[in-house]
Amino acid sequence: MGIGEVIWAVNCGGESHTDIHGIQYQGDYHSTGIASDYGKSLTIQRVVHQDQILYQTERYHMNTFGYDIPTTKDGSYVLVLKFSEVWFTSSSQKVFDVMLNGAHTIIHELDIFAKVGRGVAHDEIVPFQIRNGKLKVNGETSEVSGTKIPVEFVKGEYDNPKINALYVMKGTVDDVPKLPSLQGMDTSQEEEEEEEEEVANDSKPKQARRPSGPKVKDPYSTDDTSTMLLPVFVAVGAFIPLLFCLCKL
Numbered sequence: 001m002g003i004g005e006v007i008w009a010v011n012c013g014g015e016s017h018t019d020i021h022g023i024q025y026q027g028d029y030h031s032t033g034i035a036s037d038y039g040k041s042l043t044i045q046r047v048v049h050q051d052q053i054l055y056q057t058e059r060y061h062m063n064t065f066g067y068d069i070p071t072t073k074d075g076s077y078v079l080v081l082k083f084s085e086v087w088f089t090s091s092s093q094k095v096f097d098v099m100l101n102g103a104h105t106i107i108h109e110l111d112i113f114a115k116v117g118r119g120v121a122h123d124e125i126v127p128f129q130i131r132n133g134k135l136k137v138n139g140e141t142s143e144v145s146g147t148k149i150p151v152e153f154v155k156g157e158y159d160n161p162k163i164n165a166l167y168v169m170k171g172t173v174d175d176v177p178k179l180p181s182l183q184g185m186d187t188s189q190e191e192e193e194e195e196e197e198e199v200a201n202d203s204k205p206k207q208a209r210r211p212s213g214p215k216v217k218d219p220y221s222t223d224d225t226s227t228m229l230l231p232v233f234v235a236v237g238a239f240i241p242l243l244f245c246l247c248k249l
Contacts (some may be wrong), residue, residue, distance in 0.1 A: 001174070002170070003021055003022075003023070003169065003171075003175050003177055004078070004169040004171025004175030004176070004177070005169065005171065006023050006024070006167050006168070006169045006170075007069055007070075007071055007077075007168055007169070007170055008069060008071070008167060008168045009023055009024060009025040009026065009165070009166070009167030009168075010023040010025060010026055010027075010028055010029070010030075010165065010166055010167070011026070011027060011028060011053070011054055011057060011069060012028050012030070012035075012057065012058055012059040012067075012164055012165050012166065013036055013037065013057035013058045013059040013163050013164070014028060014035070014037065014053060014054075014056075014057030014164045014165075015025065015027045015029050015033035015057075017051075017053055017054060019050070019051045019054065020048060020051060021177045023167060025054065025165060025167065027234050028057075028059060030059055030065075030066045030067065032061060033059050033060055033061030033065045034059065034060055034061065034200055035057070035058075035059050036057065036058050036059070037056060037057045037058075038055075038058075038086055038087065039055060039056035039058060039084060039086035039119075039164075040056045040057075041086075042056065042086055042118075042119040042162065043119065044056060044084055044119055044120065044121055045119060045120045045121065045124075046116070046120050046121040046179050046180055046182070047121040047179065054082055054164060054165040054214045055082060055083070055084035055086075055121045055164050055165070056079065056084075056086070056164075057164065057165075058084075058086070058162050058163065058164045059162065060160045060161065060162035060163075061153070061155075061160060061161065061162075062155070062160050063155050064152055064153065064154045064155045064159075064161065065152065065153055065161070066099075066150050066151050066153060066166075067150070067151055067163075067166065068147060068148035068149065068150050068151075069149040069150070069151060070147070070148055071072070071130075071149070071167050071168070072119065072130060072133075072144050072146070072147055072148070072149065073130065073172055074131055074132065075129070075130060075170075075173065076127070076128075076129050076170070076172060077127070077129070077130070077167050077169065077170055078125060078126065078127045078128075078168070078171060078172065078173055078175070078176050079100070079106075079125075079126040079127075079128065079151065079166070079167075079168050079169050080123055080124070080125055080126075080166060080168075080169065080176055081098065081107070081123065081124040081125075081151075081163060081166050082121070082122075082123055082140040082164045082165040082166060083110070083112045083121075083122045083123070083124065083162070083163065083164050083165055084112065084116075084119065084120060084121050084122060084249060085112040085116075085117070085118050085119070085120070086118070086180055087112055088117060088118065088159075089113075089118055090113060091111050091113045091114035092111060092114070092158060093111065093113065093158060093159055094111065094113070094158055094159040094160070094162070095109050095111045095157070095158040095159070096109075096110055096153055096154055096155065096156045096158075096159075096160075096161035096162075097109060097110070097153075097154040097156065097161075098110065098124070098152070098153055098154065098161075098235075099151070099152045099154055100126070100128065100135070100137055100149065100150075100151050100152075101135045101137075101142050101149050101150060102142075102150055102152070102193035103140070103142035104135075104137050104138065104142060105154075106124075106126045106137060106138065107124055107126070108125070109156070114237055116182065120181055120182075120208070122179075123178075123179055125173055125176055127172065127173050130144060135149065137187050138155075144237045149248055151166070159198065197242055
């Protein structure tokens with residue numbers, strides 16, 4: 001599937017990166033807040049291995065902060081915000097809003113863990129339009145001033161706002177590459193990990209394989225062996241004198 005024209009992309013808290021769709025993310029240039037790559041300690045689910053870096057690095061701040069989208073030209077656009085929770089292990093720990101153009105709350109009380117859990121990629125996709133100096137999003141309209149449009153991550157009551165990566169594409173939501181559904185989450189990655197495990201196992205020394213299930217009891221364990229051998233002893237005892245007599249003949 002073809003994608004729209006990406007006009008701006010940033011790998012927040014990290015270096016430049018080109019993803020599997022050919023989207024070129026610039027390295028994070030921001031000086032506000034804190035850049036972190038703590039997420040590199042996790043394997044991010046729901047995304048191919050090559051693009052996990054987009055969800056492993058992040059920028060967060062103890063106050064509201066943001067980036068400036070470098071366009072005010074007329075057109076239809078889509079803002080794609082990439083998130084993953086790499087620290088908290090329960091919901092209601094990190095919750096924040098996202099605002100566009102200083103006037104529109106485009107995401108309200110985002111709780112990444114509540115959405116997808118820990119170490120899982122999550123994208124928020126927000127279409128908007130610019131027409132004659134005005135921005136329209138979610139049925140609301142505001143004036144565009146200057147040559148850039150701010151997108152802000154708003155400090156709330158629960159921890160600090162953050163962002164892992166983001167980009168703006170000229171086009172519609174249909175032009176945006178989507179993450180796999182949570183129900184069939186990254187089966188390709190699971191298969192890849194299984195293959196890697198098989199290769200690792202093949203390189204290990206082979207060990208004797210134990211049969212599964214409980215051990216079977218010895219069916220002869222209750223038999224009296226001496227009783228079973230008594231007829232044999234009697235037959236041998238009778239045959240020896242007969243053999244002696246035959247040798248005398």
